[in-house]
Amino acid sequence: MGDSRDAKRVRNRLALPYLDAELPLNLDLSRRDILKIAGYGSLAAFIAACGGSPTTTTSLTAKGGAMSLGSYNTDPNSKKGTQAIVDAFTAANGGTKVKLNTVDHGTFQNQISSYLQGTPEDAFTWFSGHRMRFFADKGLATPIDDVWDAVKSNYTEGFAASIKGNDGHAYAIPTDYYPWAVFYRKDVWAQHSYTVPTTWDAFKALCAQMKKDGLTPIAFADKDGWPAQGTFDILNLRLNGYDFHTELLTGKQKWTDPRVTAVYKKWSEITQYYSQAFAGLTWEQGADQLLRKTAGMYLLGLFVSDEFKASGSQADLDQLDFFPFPDMGTQYDAEKALDAPIDVYMLTKKSPTLAANRAQANAFLEFVAKGSTQVLYWQNAPGSIPTATDADTSQYPALTKKAVQIVSNAKRITQYFDRDSRPDYSGPNGMQGFLLKFLANPGQDTTSLQGQMQSFWDSLAPE
Amino acid sequence: MANTTPSLAPVRAQEASEAGALAATRRRRRYTLLTSHDKILIVLMVGVPLTLDLLLIWGPTLASVVLSFTNWDGIGSVTGENFVGFKNYQFMLTGYTLFWPAFTHNLIWLAWLTFIATPLGMFLAVLLDREMRGTRIYQSVFFLPVVLSLVVVGFIWELQYTPTEGFINNAFGLVKSGKLIDWLGNPRINLFAVLVAASWRHIGYIMILYLAGLKSVDPSLREAARVDGATEVQTFFNVVLPVMAPINVIIVVVTAIEALRAFDIAFIINQGKNGLELLSILITNNSISEASLVGFGSAIAVILLVISLGPIILFLSRTMRTTA
Numbered sequence: 001m002g003d004s005r006d007a008k009r010v011r012n013r014l015a016l017p018y019l020d021a022e023l024p025l026n027l028d029l030s031r032r033d034i035l036k037i038a039g040y041g042s043l044a045a046f047i048a049a050c051g052g053s054p055t056t057t058t059s060l061t062a063k064g065g066a067m068s069l070g071s072y073n074t075d076p077n078s079k080k081g082t083q084a085i086v087d088a089f090t091a092a093n094g095g096t097k098v099k100l101n102t103v104d105h106g107t108f109q110n111q112i113s114s115y116l117q118g119t120p121e122d123a124f125t126w127f128s129g130h131r132m133r134f135f136a137d138k139g140l141a142t143p144i145d146d147v148w149d150a151v152k153s154n155y156t157e158g159f160a161a162s163i164k165g166n167d168g169h170a171y172a173i174p175t176d177y178y179p180w181a182v183f184y185r186k187d188v189w190a191q192h193s194y195t196v197p198t199t200w201d202a203f204k205a206l207c208a209q210m211k212k213d214g215l216t217p218i219a220f221a222d223k224d225g226w227p228a229q230g231t232f233d234i235l236n237l238r239l240n241g242y243d244f245h246t247e248l249l250t251g252k253q254k255w256t257d258p259r260v261t262a263v264y265k266k267w268s269e270i271t272q273y274y275s276q277a278f279a280g281l282t283w284e285q286g287a288d289q290l291l292r293k294t295a296g297m298y299l300l301g302l303f304v305s306d307e308f309k310a311s312g313s314q315a316d317l318d319q320l321d322f323f324p325f326p327d328m329g330t331q332y333d334a335e336k337a338l339d340a341p342i343d344v345y346m347l348t349k350k351s352p353t354l355a356a357n358r359a360q361a362n363a364f365l366e367f368v369a370k371g372s373t374q375v376l377y378w379q380n381a382p383g384s385i386p387t388a389t390d391a392d393t394s395q396y397p398a399l400t401k402k403a404v405q406i407v408s409n410a411k412r413i414t415q416y417f418d419r420d421s422r423p424d425y426s427g428p429n430g431m432q433g434f435l436l437k438f439l440a441n442p443g444q445d446t447t448s449l450q451g452q453m454q455s456f457w458d459s460l461a462p463e
Numbered sequence: 464m465a466n467t468t469p470s471l472a473p474v475r476a477q478e479a480s481e482a483g484a485l486a487a488t489r490r491r492r493r494y495t496l497l498t499s500h501d502k503i504l505i506v507l508m509v510g511v512p513l514t515l516d517l518l519l520i521w522g523p524t525l526a527s528v529v530l531s532f533t534n535w536d537g538i539g540s541v542t543g544e545n546f547v548g549f550k551n552y553q554f555m556l557t558g559y560t561l562f563w564p565a566f567t568h569n570l571i572w573l574a575w576l577t578f579i580a581t582p583l584g585m586f587l588a589v590l591l592d593r594e595m596r597g598t599r600i601y602q603s604v605f606f607l608p609v610v611l612s613l614v615v616v617g618f619i620w621e622l623q624y625t626p627t628e629g630f631i632n633n634a635f636g637l638v639k640s641g642k643l644i645d646w647l648g649n650p651r652i653n654l655f656a657v658l659v660a661a662s663w664r665h666i667g668y669i670m671i672l673y674l675a676g677l678k679s680v681d682p683s684l685r686e687a688a689r690v691d692g693a694t695e696v697q698t699f700f701n702v703v704l705p706v707m708a709p710i711n712v713i714i715v716v717v718t719a720i721e722a723l724r725a726f727d728i729a730f731i732i733n734q735g736k737n738g739l740e741l742l743s744i745l746i747t748n749n750s751i752s753e754a755s756l757v758g759f760g761s762a763i764a765v766i767l768l769v770i771s772l773g774p775i776i777l778f779l780s781r782t783m784r785t786t787a
């Protein structure tokens with residue numbers, strides 16, 4: 001492991017200067033061309049089309065100067081992590097002043113449209129997937145192909161695909177991610193000598209056994225609406241595959257499809273094992289059930305570990321473990337697909353200072369693409385795993401190592417329902433509400449509910 | 464209107480006297496420009512608030528009406544292509560599964576406030592008006608929730624209602640017996656759970672309004688009624704209540720407005736889904752959130768505006784008639 005990582009690092013060191021030199025050269029040429037043959041509109045248009053980025057700076061990055069960053073990292077750990085990154089960047093980049101504007105996470109998300117259209121900061125924190133592509137399509141984000149070309153050797157193919165807009169340009173630098181899996185406490189499982197189920201039937205048998213043993217088999221908490229979408233994602237991925245799932249979430253398949261009915265049918269087989277009164281519980285309260293040993297399992301993101309960490313007991317955190325969602329006996333089991341949402345940094349379009357600060361902003365994006373930067377963030381917010389290939393994994397605890405492993409084993413990675421679909425569809429008055437309706441009576445004939453889901457999709461204005 | 468205007472009358476009188484004083488000083492300085500100064504002053508005093516009103520209230524209102532005929536998503540400018548006619552309204556009334564539930568919830572909210580919370584507040588006011596011992600303490604206790612914002616009220620009641628850790632389920636031993644009641648998650652009961660929380664605040668508000676009215680009822684009226692042999696109940700319904708007519712209108716309007724603008728508590732609890740849909744929340748979730756279906760959200764807003772005009776017109780016509 002160590003050797004190959006070192007080899008990669010050497011390769012990066014070799015690769016980066018080469019790319020650094022090559023890109024500015026290209027840009028220089030196009031500028032000279034424009035100056036020489038200013039009248040040749042067609043050629044200028046050709047160059048503009050090739051350029052990918054409207055920057056006129058002669059070099060990709062610059063030291064010193066200033067730039068600004070809009071951040072939604074407001075909870076204490078991630079806020080500290082962001083500040084640490086910014087400070088490290090200033091120190092490493094010749095004292096570049098970074099104006100950091102931190103806005104409450106929910107507010108930032110809700111006001112993103114008006115934020116990006118107003119006078120935003122140069123760079124901003126965001127999500128990959130549909131939510132990134134949406135704003136790229138609207139022309140509110142700046143393509144960063146030049147920066148991406150300089151750093152892409154530090155990323156695996158999955159990450160590279162996640163930051164491409166519909167137009168094929170790169171729009172973001174992925175910096176961290178967290179997988180969704182089934183979490184459990186090792187001590188509780190040892191006490192009852194449970195083993196990890198790998199098939200659906202084994203999973204259900206385990207649930208039944210847990211119920212007999214007086215545990216809530218599956219902690220489930222859906223007051224906020226989005227946690228249930230994680231279960232929908234994984235069931236749909238296992239039963240119908242990645243392609244169908246992404247097509248369904250983007251409207252290319254119908255919600256009335258019998259394959260969707262099958263998902264609800266399978267789902268209804270385990271709802272009897274859920275926490276009582278789950279529609280009134282927050283995900284933190286669900287995590288508490290696991291922490292306090294009243295629940296046996298919990299399907300959630302790695303951020304569940306934050307709740308264990310917040311309990312203040314390292315012993316509890318050490319007991320936390322997880323396994324990938326069991327196979328359902330379909331051809332799609334082999335995809336080992338899972339939700340692993342990726343957080344990214346992007347450049348805005350309408351920032352009044354971006355033209356002047358572009359080189360510094362590029363330098364910042366390159367900086368956050370480094371493994372060392374991402375590890376610095378991870379040390380503050382351990383629920384967020386670095387994305388860069390050259391990240392130093394030697395400090396990772398077993399839980400993080402395992403999380404890295406199941407993601408790298410996955411042949412298909414999704415971003416989570418509300419990042420893969422349009423926000424109006426996945427929101428509280430859309431799919432969150434529909435899933436709660438389903439869960440209120442899981443045994444129901446879902447035909448009319450699926451009809452409602454489809455007609456709601458059809459009603460949405462074209463994007 | 465005698466009972467309600469006192470709050471406004473001194474302000475008006477003060478404004479008038481200030482204006483008079485200002486005009487007087489100027490009059491002394493420059494005789495020739497007397498009338499035009501007066502005119503300027505009047506134009507300023509009427510014009511500035513009017514401009515602000517048009518700009519900040521009627522401007523956006525009209526903009527909402529216009530936007531309700533578009534499919535604008537809040538990005539870029541509105542162009543001719545965005546106009547979709549009555550499509551938003553058509554879908555809202557026929558296809559949108561949340562509109563009628565939200566409408567019904569607002570009606571339930573209105574009915575609950577009108578028939579339960581408001582009468583309770585009035586009843587408390589009548590009791591406290593009797594100058595029993597500790598009246599002030601009771602007044603403060605009942606009024607306390609009014610000081611809190613509805614967001615805080617939402618948080619407080621969330622703590623009471625939470626299934627596993629909440630006060631109510633624990634106090635009744637439901638957690639131990641394992642028969643949890645999901646106060647906020649069960650769509651059949653969560654609206655009423657939220658209404659109890661909203662009433663907790665509303666009752667205090669109505670109480671203080673009504674108490675102020677009761678204090679200004681001429682005591683001789685009651686004495687006269689008593690001399691005539693009327694019972695307490697008869698006195699209240701036949702003498703006090705008619706005298707309180709202006710206050711009653713205010714109470715009715717306040718109640719209606721509270722029901723129409725209901726938003727905060729439900730939004731805090733679960734962003735208005737799963738049985739807590741309200742018109743105001745649908746507007747927010749559609750037009751302000753990341754979804755930014757501004758056109759569709761505006762259509763719902765226009766419906767809410769039309770409904771709101773009812774109590775507003777009632778209130779204004781009442782006010783204007785009495786002042787005239």
